Every structure is written in structure tokens, then in C-alpha cells.
Amino acid sequence: MMAVFSDSMVAAARGLPVTLIIWLTAVAAGMALGFAVGALRFFAPRAVVWPLVAVVEVVRGTPFLVQCFLLYFGGPFIGIDLSPPLAGFLALSVYGAAYFSEIFRAGFLAVPPAQLEAARLLGLSRMQIVWRIMLPVMALGVLPALTNLAVILIKETAVLSIITVPEFTFRLQAVGSASFAVVETTLVLALGYWALTEATAFLARRVEKRIERALAA
Amino acid sequence: MSVLEVAALRREVGQAQILRGIDLKVEPGEAIGIIGPSGSGKSSLLRCIAGLDPIVSGRVLVAGKAAVPGDGAIGMVFQHFGLWPHLTARENVALALKLVRKLPRKEADAKAEAALARVGLSAQAGRKPAGLSGGQQQRVAIARTLAMEPRVLLFDEPTAALDPELTTEVLDVIRDLAAAGTTMLVVSHEMGFIAGLSSRVMFLDHGQVVQVAPPREMFGPDAEPRVKGFLKTYLDRVAWAQG
Numbered sequence: 001m002m003a004v005f006s007d008s009m010v011a012a013a014r015g016l017p018v019t020l021i022i023w024l025t026a027v028a029a030g031m032a033l034g035f036a037v038g039a040l041r042f043f044a045p046r047a048v049v050w051p052l053v054a055v056v057e058v059v060r061g062t063p064f065l066v067q068c069f070l071l072y073f074g075g076p077f078i079g080i081d082l083s084p085p086l087a088g089f090l091a092l093s094v095y096g097a098a099y100f101s102e103i104f105r106a107g108f109l110a111v112p113p114a115q116l117e118a119a120r121l122l123g124l125s126r127m128q129i130v131w132r133i134m135l136p137v138m139a140l141g142v143l144p145a146l147t148n149l150a151v152i153l154i155k156e157t158a159v160l161s162i163i164t165v166p167e168f169t170f171r172l173q174a175v176g177s178a179s180f181a182v183v184e185t186t187l188v189l190a191l192g193y194w195a196l197t198e199a200t201a202f203l204a205r206r207v208e209k210r211i212e213r214a215l216a217a
Numbered sequence: 218m219s220v221l222e223v224a225a226l227r228r229e230v231g232q233a234q235i236l237r238g239i240d241l242k243v244e245p246g247e248a249i250g251i252i253g254p255s256g257s258g259k260s261s262l263l264r265c266i267a268g269l270d271p272i273v274s275g276r277v278l279v280a281g282k283a284a285v286p287g288d289g290a291i292g293m294v295f296q297h298f299g300l301w302p303h304l305t306a307r308e309n310v311a312l313a314l315k316l317v318r319k320l321p322r323k324e325a326d327a328k329a330e331a332a333l334a335r336v337g338l339s340a341q342a343g344r345k346p347a348g349l350s351g352g353q354q355q356r357v358a359i360a361r362t363l364a365m366e367p368r369v370l371l372f373d374e375p376t377a378a379l380d381p382e383l384t385t386e387v388l389d390v391i392r393d394l395a396a397a398g399t400t401m402l403v404v405s406h407e408m409g410f411i412a413g414l415s416s417r418v419m420f421l422d423h424g425q426v427v428q429v430a431p432p433r434e435m436f437g438p439d440a441e442p443r444v445k446g447f448l449k450t451y452l453d454r455v456a457w458a459q460g
């Protein structure tokens with residue numbers, strides 16, 4: 001029993017940093033990409049918007065597991081041969097971006113038209129309107145949805161164990177199958193992910209308060 | 218030369234004809250009041266002049282040149298203020314001065330302070346919109362537009378979202394601007410204000426100009442029957458209030 005516990009701790013110590021790095025970079029990349037897509041869907045001509053909508057719909061309409069398989073095992077057939085962590089990062093970024101883009105699009109739509117028309121008439125460029133007006137105005141409104149998605153993405157990192165990314169789930173499953181202590185190691189997994197999501201929610205609430213203060217009179 | 222020339226302006230949305238050929242010439246320093254029933258095209262006319270809504274045909278010239286939104290020729294004040302909530306009053310006014318006019322920060326701030334002083338809000342320059350009354354917010358919006366020194370100022374029902382007291386403080390500011398020679402078009406249902414402010418009043422109905430006349434004529438016994446019918450309800454209310 002103690003051996004399983006100490007093995008689990010060692011596995012967690014090795015796997016959690018991988019989970020965290022892939023998650024944080026994928027959330028950052030997915031959010032940036034999602035913001036760009038959301039903004040383009042608001043401003044770009046139709047010829048640009050339609051392909052974007054198609055990609056977003058395909059990503060949202062297929063399971064994450066299938067996307068990971070396609071990228072990791074299907075990629076080499078078209079010359080994309082990626083290491084498991086890189087494939088995991090890419091898959092999670094694109095998957096996240098599709099959902100992030102929808103959150104940002106909703107945020108853009110919620111900015112009162114008079115604020116945008118005033119900016120346009122005063123001569124601000126589209127980029128200036130996006131960065132200086134739309135982003136700060138919608139920040140508070142979209143933050144809960146962004147946090148929610150970030151938390152979902154933490155849990156989705158577990159799927160990356162299927163394509164042999166040496167992350168938290170992959171490491172703990174190895175301990176579980178070697179020691180037959182599947183229940184115990186799964187419990188450690190559950191607690192680990194729960195701690196991560198709670199920490200994320202805590203941080204997000206603090207950011208929310210900061211934005212609230214920035215918007216207050 | 219007219220500072221603003223609107224010729225044969227038409228706007229359609231699907232089958233609906235919103236504006237059916239509007240002509241208007243405005244001389245420098247004029248204040249044109251625009252009145253008419255809801256849905257008559259008053260706000261649409263301002264939005265088309267500003268370039269915010271597309272037109273089917275016709276033209277809008279400011280000082281002889283076609284106006285493009287954002288070129289600074291036309292400024293507009295909206296019913297719902299349109300202030301940016303994350304910026305203070307000063308920052309709201311200074312933002313376009315910095316980003317569009319490329320003024321250095323100090324100069325932009327000084328100009329913003331001057332514009333706020335002109336609408337009587339020097340003391341509130343550091344406040345965000347959430348900390349201002351509706352009337353103060355609208356005055357900040359006016360200052361923001363003024364600071365860019367447009368040739369023509371458009372007011373689209375600037376007091377429709379305000380109670381009578383706040384309405385008065387905003388109308389006073391607009392009246393001062395008109396007295397100082399600002400060229401403006403004002404859409405409003407405040408008939409007494411329009412009568413006192415305007416050099417000419419335009420009455421719109423179903424997207425057409427019914428009458429353009431000095432206030433004394435428009436609000437007098439010889440107005441067009443449609444205008445008289447529209448104004449009757451208002452005049453009745455005033456008569457009732459005066460006993």
C-alpha cells in the first residue's frame with residue numbers, strides 16, 4: 001500500500017509538470033487563436049469567414065479523442081510527424097481555439113453598438129476598436145466562460161495519455177497497471193485534477209475582481 | 218458655400234423605403250431642428266449623413282467633399298451616450314486625440330480637460346461613466362465629439378434616455394454650443410427646445426420632408442396640416458400644464 005502511494009507521488013511529480021505545461025501553453029495559444037478567429041468573424045469579409053466557420057464547426061463536432069488520433073496517427077501519412085507532447089499541445093490548442101472563438105464572438109456581439117459607432121466616427125481603426133474598446137469592455141462578461149473552458153481543458157489533457165504523452169494520467173495509469181492498484185491510483189488522479197481546477201477557479205475569481213475594480217468608478 | 222449639403226438622399230431596407238429623397242443645405246453656424254413622428258426617418262437621416270447606414274442613392278457633402286466615417290468632418294452624439302465604461306471621462310475624450318490625431322499624451326489630456334470644462338465637467342474628469350449621472354455621461358459624450366472639432370455636429374435624440382432635470386442640463390450645453398456658432402443638426406422630441414434653438418426646423422414623415430421653415434412658422438398657425446396635427450398633442454399638453 002505504501003509502495004503504491006510513494007510510486008503514485010513519484011508519478012505525479014513527473015506527470016503533473018507535463019500536464020501543466022501542455023495545458024497552460026495550449027490555453028494561451030488557444031485563447032490567442034480563438035480571439036483572432038472571433039475578431040475575424042466579426043470584421044472579415046465573407047470569403048474569410050466561411051472557411052473559419054467550417055473549421056470551428058468540424059472541431060466542435062468531433063470528439064477530442066478522435067482529433068488526437070487523427071493528428072498523431074494520421075499525421076505521418078501526410079508528412080506531419082510530431083512527438084506526442086507536441087501533437088498533444090497542438091490538438092488541445094486547436095480544440096480550445098474553436099470554443100474560445102465562440103466565447104469571444106459572443107463577447108464582441110455584446111458590446112453596445114453606440115460604443116463602436118462612436119469609436120468609428122471618431123476615426124479609430126478596426127484594430128484600435130478591437131484592442132482599445134471591445135476587448136476591455138467585454139473582458140468581465142466573457143471571463144467566467146473563459147475560466148469554465150480552461151477548466152474543461154485541464155480535464156481534457158487526460159485524453160492525451162492515449163497518444164502516449166507522459167502526462168499525469170499516463171504516469172498514474174502506468175503505476176496502476178503495474179501494481180494492480182487501479183482504484184487507488186485513479187483516486188489520486190481525481191484528487192489531482194480537482195485540486196488543479198479549484199486553483200484555476202480561485203485565480204480566475206481574483207482576476208475577475210481586478211477587472212471589476214478597473215471598471216468601477 | 219454650404220457646410221453640409223444633402224441631395225436626393227434615399228435609403229431602403231428590403232422593401233421598406235426609409236428615406237425617400239431628402240434635400241438639405243446647411244450654412245455655417247446654423248442649428249437645424251429635425252422633428253416628426255417615430256419611424257419617420259429622423260435618426261436614419263442623421264445616421265446616413267454620418268455614414269453609419271448605407272444609402273441607395275444621393276450624396277452627402279461636407280464643405281464640398283464627400284464625407285467618410287472617421288474623417289473627422291462629422292461628429293455625432295447618440296441617445297445612449299456610447300461612452301467607453303473602462304475609461305474615465307478624461308480618457309474617453311482624450312482617446313481619439315491620442316490615437317487618431319496623434320497628439321502627445323499631455324497635449325491630448327489638456328485638450329480633453331478643456332472640452333470637459335466647456336460642458337461644465339472639470340470636476341468629474343477622473344470619474345468613470347458608472348460614477349456619473351446620465352446627464353453628465355451625455356455631456357462627456359458631447360465633449361468627446363467636440364474635442365475632435367468636427368465641421369458639423371449631429372445630435373440623435375440626446376435627451377431621450379434622461380429625466381427632465383438631466384434633460385435640462387444637456388439641453389443647456391447644446392444651446393450654448395449653438396450660440397457659439399456650432400453648426401448642428403438636432404433630432405429631438407423636446408419641442409420647446411427645438412423651437413428656441415433652431416434657425417430652421419425640418420419636419421419629416423414617412424421618410425419625406427413635409428416642411429422646412431423657421432421655428433415661428435413651423436410652430437405657428439400657418440404650418441402644414443400634417444405638422445399641425447403632430448404638434449397639436451404637444452401644444453395641448455403645454456396648455457394643460459399652464460392651466
